[in-house]
Amino acid sequence: MKSVLLTILVLGSLVGGIWWYADKRNAEIEARKEERRIAEEQAVRDERLELFGEAGLNPDIVWSDSGLGVLILEEGTGAKPLPGGEVTFSYKVTLRDGTEVDRAGEPTNARIGQMISGVSSGLMQTRSGGRSLLFIPSKFAYGRRAYGPIPENSALLFEIELKKF
Numbered sequence: 001m002k003s004v005l006l007t008i009l010v011l012g013s014l015v016g017g018i019w020w021y022a023d024k025r026n027a028e029i030e031a032r033k034e035e036r037r038i039a040e041e042q043a044v045r046d047e048r049l050e051l052f053g054e055a056g057l058n059p060d061i062v063w064s065d066s067g068l069g070v071l072i073l074e075e076g077t078g079a080k081p082l083p084g085g086e087v088t089f090s091y092k093v094t095l096r097d098g099t100e101v102d103r104a105g106e107p108t109n110a111r112i113g114q115m116i117s118g119v120s121s122g123l124m125q126t127r128s129g130g131r132s133l134l135f136i137p138s139k140f141a142y143g144r145r146a147y148g149p150i151p152e153n154s155a156l157l158f159e160i161e162l163k164k165f
Contacts, residue, residue: 051155052135053096061135062125069135070122076130076162081123085112087165089123093150094157101149101156107163116141119158126162134158 048056052069061069081087088109093102112120118136126132136156138144146152 048135051096051137052157055133055157056135063135064121066140067137068118068121068140070125071133071135072126073131073133073159074129074161076127078128078130078162078164080125080127081112081162081165083112083120083124085165086110087112087123088163090161090163091119092159094159095150095154096157118156119160122158123160123162126160128162128164131159131161134160 045057047067048063048069056069058071061071063069086109088107090104090107091102092100092104094100112123114120116136118134118140121140122132122134122136134157136158138153138155141154141156142150142152144152150156
């Protein structure tokens, strides 16, 4: 009887130790995951700050996985354009430091997909009659090449107003 109780006590201690170790190990794994998540969030925040300045930290910006940001300034009431659709829009383009580098004096007509990809993507997320501010990394603008007053590798802030499509 004593040996049975001793066996139960030893096994119980062993099982308890295994559970304690497993809980500790799981807690360590979760802590590392949380540290990685925080580091990744900080890296994304730092990149947005570098590309777009303080404006890129607005919590209302909707960011795609690719890095394009859209801030809806006025919702609009119409539908959203589709790829290949003809749109009429006005725009103003600035660099991170606020330098205006382009502006449409009159509304511009274009097809979705026939302009820089950041603008095409942003227009497809804007309702007719709406205004948006697009946060376009250089890879979705002009990339490594300069374009007129836009220096190479420039992220752009592209304010658009979708007139119709």
